[in-house]
Structure formats: C-alpha cells, structure tokens
Amino acid sequence: MEELFGGFSLGLFFWQAVLFLALVFLLRKFAWKPILDSVNNREEGIKNALEAAENAKKEMENLQADNQKLLKEARAEREEMLKEARDIKNKMIEDAKGEAQDQANKMIKQAQDAIESEKKAAMAELKSQVAGISLDIAEKVVRQELSNKDKQLKLVESMLGEAKLN
C-alpha cells in the first residue's frame, strides 16, 4: 500500500486531469455530439423509411382490396344488367305476341263481319233479283198464256231452268 501511494505523482495527476477533461470537452463538441447525432438521425431515417414502406404496403393492400371489391361490384352489376335486359326482351316478345294475337283476332273478326254483311247484301240483292226475275217471268208467262197455252208452259219451264242457276 505504501509503495502504491509512494508512487503517486501529483504532477502526473494534474496533467492527466487537465488533459483528460480537455479531451472530454473537446471530443464532446467536435466528435461525440456530431457522431451520435448523425447516427441517431440515420437510425431515425431508417426507422421512418421502414415505417413508410410498411404503410405503403398496407395502402397497396387496401387499394388492391378496393380494386377487387370494385371488380366484384362491376361484375354483379353487369350480371344484373344482363338479367334485366333478358327480362325486358322476353317481356317485349311476350307483349308483341299478345298484341299480334289481338290484332289478328280483331282482323279475323272484321273479316268475318265483312263477309257476313257482304253475304247479307248479296242475299238481299239475290232476293230482289229473284223477285225481279220472278216478276219478269210472271209477266212473260202471263203474256204467253194469253197466246199459247203450250208455249206458255214451255216458257215457264225454260225460265225456271234458267232461274235455278242463280
């Protein structure tokens, strides 16, 4: 112990203290502070960059999910539209068919009506002609009667034969 402290030198202690403290202060100003600041900044930068990358990745995923969703929606919409179009088409065909049927029925009915009325008119005319013819015949018969009985009879017969054709 005595040797230990016998070797103690005040001068060396003094210089060590002065130089060491000066070194601490100088290095703090010119080395440790800039070095540690740079390292901290760099670490901060790396951390931020990693975070940003993570965020970008998440955003990308969100975007992709959105896209997927949109695509799905669009597909569903298309499906819907197609279905609607098909329905409309069917309905239109159905309607057209119904209308055509109606029209046809109506036309047929009109035609039938027309035929009926034509028939009636024809009948009426026939009747009137028959009456006329009958009168003519009767007239001629009457005239013939007055002249020749046989001849009159023959005439009636021929007249009747003619009249049958009608």
Add this chain to the structure above:
Amino acid sequence: MRKKIAFKPVTLLLLLITFISFAKEDVKHEESGSDLKTEIKEYIQHHLLDSYDFNLFSYDNGEKHFGFPLPVILWDNGLKVFSSSKFHHGETVAEAGGSYYKLHHGKIYKVDGPNGEIIEDDHHHATNQKPLDFSITKNVVLIAMVFAIMFFMFSRMAKSYKKNNGMPKGTGRFLEPIVLYVRDEIAIPNIGEKKYKKYMSYLLTVFFFVWIVNLFGLTPIGMNVTNNIAVTLCLALITYLITTFSGNKNYWKHIFWMPGVPVPMKIILAPIELLGTIIKPFALMIRLYANITAGHVVLMSIIGMMFIFNNWLGSSLSFLLAFVLGILELLVAALQAYIFTVLSALYFGMAVEDHDHH
C-alpha cells in the same frame, strides 16, 4: 561462463527494443558478472515508473541512451522550468534559478548545492525536500499523444459523417460499431434510455482513452500510463464526482435512510452505504492499476525468464508463454477499458435511477 555473460547484455538489448520503454539510469554495471535476476527485476521496476526523459532504449548496459529530454517544471519558490537533460539521466545535480535538484528513484529532490547528496533515513526514504513537480514526464507525453490521436481520429470521423450524408467512412467504419457498442450495450442498459445521453461523452472518452493507453503500453515505445496510480485515481475521481453530483433524491435516500429496513438497521447502514460510495470508485482505481501493472510485471518476468533459463527448451517455452500472455494482455487492455466504462455507467445508473417500485 564468461562468454555467456558477455552475450547476455546483447540479448537484453533486444528485449529493451521490444518491450522496455526506458532504461535503467542508475544501474552501476559491474563488470564482474552482475546478478542477472536482480538486473531483470530492476528493469521491470524501472519500466513501471515514470521518467523525466523520453528514452526509447538504452544500450551499453544503460550507459548510452536513445531518446530525448523533456521539460521539467517545478514550483519551488517560483516557477522553474528546465530540460531534464540537465540531470544526465540521474547522474548529476541540476541547477535552476539558484536551487539544486537531484533525481532519486525517479523523483526529484532538492539538494543543498552542486555537490549535494540525497540523505536517506533508516527506511531508505529520502529526507530531502520535494518541490511541487508539474514536469512533462514521459507519461504526460504519452497522455498528450493519446489526446492528439483520439482528437484527430474522432473529429475526422465526425466530419466524415457530414460529408457522406450520415454514413461513416474510413476509420469511422471501424469505430462506429464500437461507439454504438458503448451506447447500446454499456450506457443504455445501465443508465436507462432516458438519461444516458449526458453521460455518453464521458463514457466514450474514458473507454477509448483507457483502451488506447493500454494498447500503447504494449508497444515497444510505450510505457504503461494506467499503471500509475495518479492516472487511475484521476479517472476514478471523475467517475465519483459525476456520480455524486448527478445523484438524485432516491440515491441519497438509499444511502442515508435505506427504505424498507428497521430504524436501527438504517442507522447502521448509513455509514456503510456512505463508505460504499467511496469504495466503489476506489475499487475502480485499484482494479485498473493492478490489472495493468500485474500484466506488465508477469509479461516482463516471463520475457526475462528467457535469459535466465538460457537454454533452448526453457527459453523457447518462455517465449511461447510470453507470446500467449502478450495476446492475453491485448484482451486485458480492451477488457479493462470495458470494465471501467461499464462500472462507471453502472454507478451513474444507480445515481439517477427512479425507484418507482418502492
């Protein structure tokens, strides 16, 4: 036998060049075969001491020196500055401003006159007056060198960050993981995420300072700064002062009035805890000092053994051992820096800890 002895000083020179930072100054070489063991022992002891000149190595049995003198600064009724070359490696008395000084066991003592002698008491302690000594010794030069190296290295590293958009370049690439290690493995776990920042300057400086200084101690030119108790005391004292001044209410409460124990125990614990605050940095001081000193003593003893064995088996085994130990010392150099920094951080952490759980 004669041939062997003549051979020894030459081999010892090689040892000097590689490991001994300064040579014996006052060894009186005796031609009649001096005891090699004592010689080596003295070498080791001198290696562990500080010196007033920067000797790289000596030759011709310590009579010729290669190096340069350093300024001696004394406060003895006024400031006295002179070159250490005036001591002539401890052989002569130096005169400055009318006073006379002499080196004795690596320390400067005042003597009466140009031919003054050191007067020793019964315990071989010099009784002469010791002037206040602020000399630039070899260790101070080394501390200044480490100062310059660290400042150069780390300020350049800081600049390279600015130039490269926050990325280090060159040495910074190597140093950055170490700086981050100090921050992430030493400061943050011991002090806490919130408060570690203001201690970082001290922790980083002390870590690199102790490490580099220890590494210098292992180089051929180097001397071991941290085996001076003055240096480790200075570092430990700074740790102690920072701990004491950053101690919060909780810290002092745990020292003077330990919560959760009965009152009589509190009274007994207070002085123990108070003593503990001083013992902790004291242990820091001794640990660093003792580890480096012991490492050097053992390493140099084993190198010395090569010359004592002086046969192929013993010497080569010693060489192998010294080599392995040298590598171990490299580890110890870093380990002691780490331990000093971790314990300092731990003490700071204790001082600023919030005891929420009580």
